[in-house]
Amino acid sequence: MAVTFPSPTPRSPRRPDAIVAPDPSSADMSPSLDFGDPTSFTALRVLTDGGAATRLLHECVAYQRALDARLDALLARRADLDRAAASLLRSAPPLLSLAASDAAALKESSSSTAALADALSSRVRHLDAAHSRADAALARAEAALDRSRALEATRRALAADDLAAAATAAHEFLAIDARFPTDDDLRRDLIDIKRRLEGLARRRLAAVVDAQDHPAVLRLVRLFPLLGLADEGLQVYVAYLKKVVALRARADFEHLAELTSATQPTSDRPDFVGCLTRLFKDIVLAVEENDGVLRELRGDDVAYAIIELQEECDSRGTQILRRYADYRKLARLASDINSYTKNLLSVMGSMASAAGGNEGPDPREIELYLEEILALTQLGEDYTEFMVNKIRVLRDVKPELGPRAMKAFRNGNFNKMEQDLTGFYVIFEEFFMVENVRKAIRIDEPISDGLTTSMVDDVFFVLQSCCRRATSTASINSVIAVLGGATSLLSNEYQEALQWRMREPNLGAKLFLGGVGVQKTGEEIATALNNIDISSEYVLKLRHEIEELCVELQQLHHL
Template sequence: MAVLSSAAALSIELPSSPGAPADHEAEGGGDGVSADGSVSFGSRETLDQIRNLTDVGAMTRLLHECIAYQRSLDLNLEALLAQRPDHDRQLLSLERSSHHLLSSVRADAAHLLASVSSTSNLADRVSSKVRELDLAQSNVQATLSRIDAVVERGHCLDGARRALDSEDYESAADFVRTFLQIDARYRDPGSDQREQLMEIKRQLEAIVRRRLSSAIDQREKTTILRFVRIFSPLGLQEEGLQVYVAYLRKEIALRSRLDFERLVELAEHPQQSRRPQQVNPAAEEQVNFVGCLMHLFKDIVEAVEEKDVEDKDKVLRSLCGDDGVVYAICELQEECDSRGTQILKKYMDYRKLSRLASEINSYSKNLLSVGAAEGPDPREVETFLEEILSLTQLGEDYMEFMLSKIRGLDSVDPELGPRATKAFRSGSFSKMVQELTGFYVILEEFFMVENVRKAIRIDEQVPDSLTTSVVDDVFYVLQSCCQRAITTVNINSVFAILSCAMNLLSNEYQEALQQKMREQNMGAKLFLGGAVAQKTGTDIATALNNMDVSAEYVLKLRHEIEEQCAEVSET
């Protein structure tokens, strides 16, 4: 067991023994014995297994194997030690042959080290001088810049005084802006120049505000533009924008009010409003609500576009960039809501659309009653439809133009876009357009129904035609009404008119086509001979032709409606 303890730190390759593999694996297997029979005597698990061995044969076998392994190690060590003299001779020979070479390399390396160290020291001294020169140059440049700033500040101060005295307010504002820019970079706490300049700035602001207010009261646009542009160099861009937009709104309101008053005068007193030189009644001025609304939109668009101002002199963008344009659009839209709503409301009162809609509803309910009053004249209703369509389409075109104007701007505050869209879509003018569209639907349905019924009542044979007049008349009415509804760009109006057209085709028009075929004894009349049989045959052929052509017209009408809807959706 003492020999086993001394050999426990060795790893032995066990030879494969055909004599006792089963017993050895059973007793010496586990973590200390690998699959190929190798025993690691240095591991703790192997030591524990060896201590637990009880078979003397296994112990003896492991002892002999350990001794054999020790002998093989001794032989390997002796072989390695026998090679030492050869290695010593080779090292001595190598040292003798490379002694001069190593000495030369050592000397060159020492010389290179001395040269690099000298160069490094010289570079450090030169770079330190360069850094000192650069710092000195920077200080000199800063000093010169500060001196220039002091001189320029004095020049701006004197220039602002002279410009203010000579009423050259634009130059004075430029001097003030330049002084403030220099002062922001080179603040001089010990100088009173800033206080003097700020006093000049306050005087200039007071003069500009006073002169601008006077110009606005006198409506001198050139003077207004001159003083509004001075707000920007004074750092009062937002104030200038608000004053200028308020002026634009005031001008638009004034012109719109004059147009509206003239319109009201014509509407309420057409004879009194005739001018003395208009001796011809046909040449007298007409009540034109569309023109009045168009003038309002034109004034707003021209104010936003600034068409009478050069691009480099545009005020809105010079004050606050694209945000200034959006602000102007939103503010002027409030004026559009006020004046536009007033115009549309006056139109509805002038044409008495509420009463007309009530008469149409009452007429439709009492249509079958005995002695029912006649409904409105469809020709007059058609005139109203054209006017309503022009007004609503004009309003839709204006709103779409303004919204596309906002979407086309590059740099806009993210909050202004939704605000502008909401101002257009939820404003009083938009609501009034929707109300007017509601009247349009009522009038259009009445016009379509009455004309279709009239076409059915006056149906007659057309010379040199295979169909009667009802076919062309009915589909012409339906085509005109559907096209007019699609032009409104209002999906509710389109659905209502299309639904009414479908009801007319599937009910009254279909009944009118089938009525000819339901006459009594029509088949017997064909065999009577003579003119009666010929007329009966012609009536039957015409009725069949009416049905056939009507089917073709229905498909054609559907195709035209789809094409027009696609065109409207693309625009």
């Protein structure tokens, strides 16, 4: 069928060529304005130059002619478009009819397939539900058989006095019952047997604990988690460990008490450090060697065992330290030192006053006590650091146990007793340092073939020893007290001793007026100057050494 097209819109008549005389070259140039853009009218309205207006007119005429040429080319293609449209209209109806029939057939096929799939999936769901019910029924049947077998195994094991097998079978029964809860005769029979089994386990565990049969204790305590008594088993086992530690510590302490109370001299001397070491060793071994058992009983409560064993350390360790303080009469000795001098570092303790007066406690005896106190406090500090780090590396620790454990170690009775010993240490160290420095000043004498007198090396050896001991205590209060005392001694008594020979009357006359003693006096003055010079070097070395020791101790405590 023929398709009618609307008649083309008549073109506006061209302007007569006589109106303008365009330049032939202007057709090849691109127009300065886009005459197809409505905004070009704004530029034309503001145009005032005649030459520019003429040029734009020529460009506009050329633009219009180009549009005419394009319209003519499009109109020339009209016949081809008419033929193509007619051919399409002739061939379209058969193709559209075929496509419609195919689409209908595809729809019918898809609908039937969807219905079949829906029916099949429904059957699959029903089959799956039936399979699940069958599995559940089989599982319940198997569970019922397993429960019967477990109950029978529990009875046989209990009759044979095999508590481990009975507990294992009862645990298996309870595990099955937790998955398939029931309230039948089998469960009630099992509960009765379990009560009898719990009673037997408790009685026998108490008996082997009293007998300290460690293998039997381990064997019986492992039954408690199987019977659902993990907390009770942990408490009983930790109490057993405390009892073992307490028995050994009591035996050591009684032997120590006998030695310290003996009226007749014996070959054995009280070993407080050894006694305290054995106590700490027993506690550490109780934690380390029984770590697996403790985790088996209650994996997240190893910290509980450490806290309970620390109570034994607080009790026995405090007894040992208090016994040492009584044996050495530290309180009376500290009182004697305080009464001997009210201020050991006073400037009034000059050479003259140091040379006379009553003798105080023997510094050599004090040095022995200092070494003993230092050994005891360092041992306690090492033990505390080890146990605290042990708690820090534990995983799955209950939130309330962490602060409780730290408080048990940092604020316990043993720690308080250690602080008391540290207080005695500071008093004794200051006394030892002052007395030995004063003694070194009193017995000062020239050294043969030496440039200084004996006082310089002796004083700084004493200060070095005291400062090293103070830093070894890892107590900031001790370090500050001892360093303050050393500073006071150097700036007062030692400085006065260095300057004493330089203040001799008529020193210039002795040197320059001649005489037999001129050479000797010159040597004494040179030695005094050397003392000052070497002392300044020793002060710097001592300061550097103390700083290095403090840094090392700080690094060790941060590890």
